[in-house]
Amino acid sequence: MPQDLATLTDALLSAAKSAGADAADAIAVQGTSLSIDVRGGALEQAERSEGIDLGLRVLIGQKAAVVSSSDASPDTVAEMAARAVAMAGEAPDDPCIGLADPGQLARDWDTDALELHDPAPEPSPSDLQEAATRAEAAAQGFDGISQVQSASAGYAARQVHLAASNGFSGGYGRTDTGLSVVAITGSGTDMERDYAGESRIHAADLPTPEEVGILAAERTLARAGARKPPTGAFPVLYDERISSALIGHLLAAASGASVARGASWLRDALGAQVLPKGMSLIEDPHRPRVSGSRPFDAEGLPTARRAIVDDGVLMGWTLDLGTGRKLDMPSTANAARGTSSGPQPSVTNVTLSPGTASRDDLIAQMGTGLLVTSMIGASINPTTGDYSRGASGFWVENGEITYAVNECTIAGNLRDMLVRLTPANDARPHLSRVVPSLLVEGLTIAGS
Structure with missing residues (x-):
């Protein structure tokens, strides 16, 4: 009952x-x-x-x-x-x-x-x-x-x-x-x-x-006959299915808990350019019918819309009361908790500014490179932003998908990667993280 x-x-x-x-x-x-x-x-x-x-x-x-x-x-x-x-x-x-x-x-x-x-x-x-x-x-x-x-x-x-x-x-x-x-x-x-x-x-x-x-x-069926891609430096297009993971690394580094511990590659980036100019990352906890929405946080504070990144510039950390006090800043009403733990800062719904090009347009633009549709494992250095992840997807040559790819690794540095993003216009609006496909130039791919 x-x-x-x-x-x-x-x-x-x-x-x-x-x-x-x-x-x-x-x-x-x-x-x-x-x-x-x-x-x-x-x-x-x-x-x-x-x-x-x-x-x-x-x-x-x-x-x-x-x-x-x-x-x-x-x-x-x-x-x-x-x-x-x-x-x-x-x-x-x-x-x-x-x-x-x-x-x-x-x-x-x-x-x-x-x-x-x-x-x-x-x-x-x-x-x-x-x-x-x-x-x-x-x-x-x-x-x-x-x-x-x-x-x-x-x-x-x-x-x-x-x-x-x-x-x-x-x-x-x-x-x-x-x-x-x-x-x-x-x-x-x-x-x-x-x-x-x-x-x-x-x-x-x-x-x-x-x-x-x-x-x-x-x-x-599109994955039939997958093989390793060549090794080298190529553009990488993160498909909309997994592009939110890339933005998730930025959100994790902007957490007040990481910043207060000194374990964030963004710890000195407040007020600095972290995304391309013209691109913003907006948190809105009041979107109807969206899984991340909530009327108040886990400490009873009223939630509100805010800009995490505005016009490419990092505007603030994600804070609960405790991490806010450590950093001498007010809470952003982002406390979350379970029954067996105390409050910790956590984001709700976020939306990344879309571009004007379709995913197909970005595939044509990239020329030769990798379209990533799934990822496995991660090696992220939280203090430097050095990035390495296993990936699979499709190899692109002359602006067209040519074959499926598996068993490769992509590597770079998140601070450098994020300021070189080119967004598509294909984000799904019902998701808690509304992030389109993202093209990143010049990553290192380890394949065959």
Whole structure:
């Protein structure tokens, strides 16, 4: 039976105060998830989980401790508080910890406007199985597809409530429905695979199962006969499927947690050019029906739109209260947390300025080089930005795709790479990270 999360978080705060805490905050998460896998048109696996998780952070002076539990009974709540207070007494002092001042807290928000919860009924297992079966059949119907490795459909719903002894209390719900297919072409050492996957907050926004299956098959068949590319310095085009990973390295380096530790290759770049002039990276936590949206952060501060990079210039770090205090800056309301950890800075939704050219235009522009559609592994030096990643995709000659590529490595330095980006215009607007295909000149490719 669903429990009242606000009541549970209030009980945690009361128990913490009774146990001797000076201040505390609590988070309660209640969720349901359902996943279905099919193979060969038959059900292969079905999983369903329901549960509740509680997290409590207590502060005693400048000491803090976090405890969590999946048991919401009154005895467990009291035990959590006593354990947390005992742990905090043994913790080292941290001059930067502390809850938000009451005047900083979010007061008015409209979760309905964010449309984070699908009002449609939870899908039945048979509904999800049918979707996965249809997607599998669509992929398997292509000549050259030797097998469909997996076809999966899933649904998740959760409610989150956060409360703190500074007076904050708020919560919201979130849903997600997804569908994915992995297909294989060839056999033995000539086997190649690719996939297609889609997820949406509202199930009505999903493409049809047939569209997902067809896309998986087309991507897989295009990979037939993959081989290593030549070694040398060439332009590299990051396909929209994976280009957000490149921007993700910038976001990680702009995290206040990394900067405060001195472990960021952007630590001296505030106010400097980090992207080409004319290109901006905007965070907007209030986009409707987008997975990264949220009305307030994990410390109860109101979230707001901001420019991380404006006209190519790095405008600020991503901060929660603690890292902001370490850097003598105000929080950017980017705190995130789970039930078993305290707040840490984390971005929500970001959008990178698009270009005017299509991906095909950039392929023609690059002449000879590599189009990357998937990546594996990473070796990133957090302090220098030196970059090396395994990649696969397609080799381009004379502005045209000539053959599929696997087993190669691309390398460069992120600080140099990001200021040489050329964006396409193909970003998908429903994603939390709206990033188009990105062309980077002069990377080192290690192939045959």
